[in-house]
Amino acid sequence: MRYLLLFxxxxPALEIGVLLYSGKxxxxxxxxxxxxxxxxxxxxLAKQQGLETIRKAQQQISYGKMPGDALIDGICILVGGCLLLTPGFITDLIGFILLLPPTRIVVKPFIKRMFRSMINKGNLTIIR
Structure with missing residues (x-):
């Protein structure tokens, strides 16, 4: 939570600086x-990737599998799409990293580790 305030x-301060520099x-x-x-x-891109992720999740559910990777992809796509809609080049870069499948593969292990850590600390509860 403390990182969120810092973020x-x-x-936004960095975004303003980059936008001013770009404008100049x-x-x-x-x-x-x-x-x-x-x-x-x-x-x-968010729409295309989101629809593809929904199809993957439905396919995994129809085979009786838990769509864990598809859920993480969905979270990445949602956050990446929101970041791309906000004005600024830094958020756009992070948004494209989360939206594009080749770069999302690199980010997904960090997200899995973060969720696992939150579950182990008791900050996140999974209800089955």
Whole structure:
């Protein structure tokens, strides 16, 4: 929880700095257009990846398997899509990392470890 407060203070400050630098370097209009383009591309990509993840989860459930990886993919896609809709280049980079399957494979073990740690500490309870 303490990291969340730090995240909510540092990331917006960095975003403002990067946006100001980008506006100064490439211009205000291209910066705004780039932000809009990443938002549109992110929404499209989130929809495509989300539908594919739902299909995978349904397939795993129909085979009687627990869709654990599909659920983590869904969380990554949800968070990545939200980050891409917020204006800024740092959040866009993190959002694309969470949305694209090749980079999501690298991030998923960290997320699994985080959930396992939360469950072991008693901060997260799984009800079956």
């Amino acid at each position: 909510l203070i540092i990331i 370097t490439i211009g205000v209009i291209p910066t705004i257009l780039l932000i809009i383009a990443t938002g549109i591309a992110g929404a499209y």
